[in-house]
Amino acid sequence: MNTSIVLTIVSDDQPGLVEALSEVIADHGGNWTESSMMSLAGKFAGILLVQVAADRADDFIFALETLEARGMQIVVQRTDAVAGGDAAREHSIDLVGQDRPGIVHEITEVLARHGVNVQELETTVQSASMSGESLFMAHARIFIPAQTEMDKLQDELEDLANELMVDIELEV
Numbered sequence: 001m002n003t004s005i006v007l008t009i010v011s012d013d014q015p016g017l018v019e020a021l022s023e024v025i026a027d028h029g030g031n032w033t034e035s036s037m038m039s040l041a042g043k044f045a046g047i048l049l050v051q052v053a054a055d056r057a058d059d060f061i062f063a064l065e066t067l068e069a070r071g072m073q074i075v076v077q078r079t080d081a082v083a084g085g086d087a088a089r090e091h092s093i094d095l096v097g098q099d100r101p102g103i104v105h106e107i108t109e110v111l112a113r114h115g116v117n118v119q120e121l122e123t124t125v126q127s128a129s130m131s132g133e134s135l136f137m138a139h140a141r142i143f144i145p146a147q148t149e150m151d152k153l154q155d156e157l158e159d160l161a162n163e164l165m166v167d168i169e170l171e172v
């Protein structure tokens with residue numbers, strides 16, 4: 001029987017971090033199943049799901065501590081949750097507009113009010129090509145409960161887009 005373990009890693013960015021992590025996983029017969037990792041402002045950050053035999057889980061978790069000597073901070077959480085357990089529908093949202101504080105909060109406030117679960121969120125700020133102003137862009141993968149009234153959600157997102165003066169596209 002396998003145990004699912006979610007790891008969250010933060011470290012100064014340097015070559016070999018992913019290799020060191022994958023080595024510990026492989027040494028314990030683990031399977032690297034899902035992950036998202038990137039470098040931001042000189043820091044490496046990642047989250048990943050590992051499957052490891054239940055009888056090897058404690059040794060695996062103990063071995064992860066050796067990576068702290070390389071400057072990695074690792075948070076370990078066991079889970080028995082199964083992905084995609086309810087009747088939620090997967091959709092995506094794209095947003096583009098002039099950057100300002102609070103955009104993510106205002107969008108996620110509308111989503112939470114409708115019971116929407118944000119599965120992935122990627123954001124970036126870059127210089128607009130013509131004006132040079134800061135342009136905020138976001139892409140999210142979301143799960144909308146089957147009972148959610150899509151028209152009401154769409155209307156609220158459109159009202160918010162007008163208020164924030166951004167483009168919001170909900171793929172339905």
